[in-house]
Amino acid sequence: MCDRALTAFAFALALVARAEKPQAAEFFESRIRPVLAANCYGCHNADKATSGLALDSKRGLDKGGKRGALFVAGDPGASLIVRAVERSGDLKMPPGGALPESAVRDLREWVNQGAVYPAAASATNSVID
Numbered sequence: 068m069c070d071r072a073l074t075a076f077a078f079a080l081a082l083v084a085r086a087e088k089p090q091a092a093e094f095f096e097s098r099i100r101p102v103l104a105a106n107c108y109g110c111h112n113a114d115k116a117t118s119g120l121a122l123d124s125k126r127g128l129d130k131g132g133k134r135g136a137l138f139v140a141g142d143p144g145a146s147l148i149v150r151a152v153e154r155s156g157d158l159k160m161p162p163g164g165a166l167p168e169s170a171v172r173d174l175r176e177w178v179n180q181g182a183v184y185p186a187a188a189s190a191t192n193s194v195i196d
């Protein structure tokens with residue numbers, strides 16, 4: 068009985084975990100990418116990676132910049148990208164002025180949720196000619 072309940076619970080958790088992915092992708096596309104595009108891509112993109120940082124690709128986000136990784140596993144609040152937009156240390160991004168509070172909250176939430184970057188469903192990713 069107890070085992071069956073556990074199995075059902077595990078199954079429900081697995082379903083939740085599967086359902087979360089599209090939600091995370093949707094959150095990124097609607098709340099994160101537009102903020103990065105409007106406020107960050109101008110200086111941090113694949114062609115002009117200021118301070119070694121490109122924010123317009125998964126690879127760029129994974130790599131980080133001259134200072135190293137953007138994300139601190141297990142401590143999202145210590146992540147460089149969050150600290151930069153919260154302007155809590157020496158690094159204050161974007162340099163021209165703070166993001167709206169809601170955008171800062173969204174970025175922090177995105178990092179708290181594991182900074183999911185949706186896989187690009189692009190035909191150019193295909194290995195079939």
Ligand code: HEC
Nearest residue numbers: 106107110117118120132133134135147148151160161162
């Ligand atoms: C006008 C250009 C400009 C814009 C726009 C800009 N940045 Fe920057 N960014 C810089 C410069 C210049 C540095 C290097 C600053 C330094 O080393 O003191 C930097 C550095 C950084 C770093 C540290 C990289 C490293 O490892 O050295 C992060 C993180 C960062 N920016 C995040 C952002 C985010 C997030 C945004 C958008 C919200 C943004 N930046 C918008 C110019 C910009």
